[in-house]
Amino acid sequence: MRPDAARDRNIQPARFEGPGARWRMPVAARPRFIQLETVTKCNAKCPFCPQNEIVRDPARMPEATWKKIVDDTRGWGVTYRPFLTNEPFVDNRMPQIVRYIKENDPTARVEFNTNGELLTEKLGAELLDAGVDIMRFSIDGFSRETYEPSRVGIDFDRVMSRVQRFLEMWDAGGHRDRVFTEVRMIEVPENAHEVTAYREFWGPRCSEVVITSLYQWPWTGQKPEDVVLKPCLKILDEMFFYTNGKATICCWDVHEKAVIGDVTTQSVQEIWEGYAARCLRALLDDGRRDLIHLCSRCNAYQDFDFGKFAVGSD
Numbered sequence: 572m573r574p575d576a577a578r579d580r581n582i583q584p585a586r587f588e589g590p591g592a593r594w595r596m597p598v599a600a601r602p603r604f605i606q607l608e609t610v611t612k613c614n615a616k617c618p619f620c621p622q623n624e625i626v627r628d629p630a631r632m633p634e635a636t637w638k639k640i641v642d643d644t645r646g647w648g649v650t651y652r653p654f655l656t657n658e659p660f661v662d663n664r665m666p667q668i669v670r671y672i673k674e675n676d677p678t679a680r681v682e683f684n685t686n687g688e689l690l691t692e693k694l695g696a697e698l699l700d701a702g703v704d705i706m707r708f709s710i711d712g713f714s715r716e717t718y719e720p721s722r723v724g725i726d727f728d729r730v731m732s733r734v735q736r737f738l739e740m741w742d743a744g745g746h747r748d749r750v751f752t753e754v755r756m757i758e759v760p761e762n763a764h765e766v767t768a769y770r771e772f773w774g775p776r777c778s779e780v781v782i783t784s785l786y787q788w789p790w791t792g793q794k795p796e797d798v799v800l801k802p803c804l805k806i807l808d809e810m811f812f813y814t815n816g817k818a819t820i821c822c823w824d825v826h827e828k829a830v831i832g833d834v835t836t837q838s839v840q841e842i843w844e845g846y847a848a849r850c851l852r853a854l855l856d857d858g859r860r861d862l863i864h865l866c867s868r869c870n871a872y873q874d875f876d877f878g879k880f881a882v883g884s885d
């Protein structure tokens with residue numbers, strides 16, 4: 572549903588007791604984290620990820636678009652993530668993009684989440700040289716048997732050798748104090764028996780090992796009656812741009828259900844403060860996910876205690 576249409580509907584679920592926002596969430600004056608979908612593709616076809624449903628045009632973000640987003644936000648202390656639902660290193664412009672972001676902006680940070688398969692030694696050296704700040708490697712298993720069924724299309728041995736080589740270069744090159752590296756695994760029943768060995772292997776080789784649980788994308792089986800009538804943390808200081816320059820409120824918005832503006836015709840600040848963004852935030856501050864098409868089937872933060880943000884709690 573478009574924000575303006577949502578405003579005109581007068582749905583009052585039984586669980587709501589009165590008018591007005593029930594929470595006051597601390598929205599940042601400017602985005603602190605910006606994700607850029609510089610390409611739509613991925614080298615994997617993971618069964619839990621909707622990336623292969625993306626048919627967006629163009630497949631590659633024009634240089635003028637990503638440069639405008641960076642130029643609009645220079646000096647804001649933004650952490651840029653040059654990827655969205657895609658694998659960042661499908662885009663061979665990454666060293667150039669990192670260099671451009673870091674150029675003349677000591678407040679800018681760049682971080683990557685990657686499956687690691689395309690990270691050649693040459694690319695790794697270029698990224699370190701360009702000033703990358705954080706590298707997160709998603710490696711969901713410690714054996715070919717547990718890894719390859721979840722990361723379909725990726726060669727386990729190639730990932731292991733390339734990630735290890737990058738971390739050797741990071742360590743030997745004196746980058747430990749400047750660049751944070753993380754190796755992370757989503758724990759599922761199939762790989763749970765490998766967690767200890769995983770930690771022991773990767774622990775000494777990187778800054779931190781993280782074991783996480785599997786999350787659920789919106790619209791992947793959630794029922795209308797199970798709607799989570801709570802606010803959302805994701806909209807407070809993050810912004811997400813597609814290859815076509817449109818911005819959305821959420822990194823899980825694969826199909827452009829919650830677009831809030833277009834950076835090819837607006838500034839980033841205008842979009843952040845714009846009517847569409849304010850409308851969606853107001854609905855979420857009132858726990859009205861049911862009125863936002865994207866959020867109406869999302870169970871993110873369902874167990875989070877929003878009590879300290881409740882109106883009248885201070």
Ligand code: SF4
Binds near residue numbers: 802804821870
């Ligand atoms: S409620 Fe879910 S889909 Fe909506 S913005 Fe938050 S995380 Fe994204």
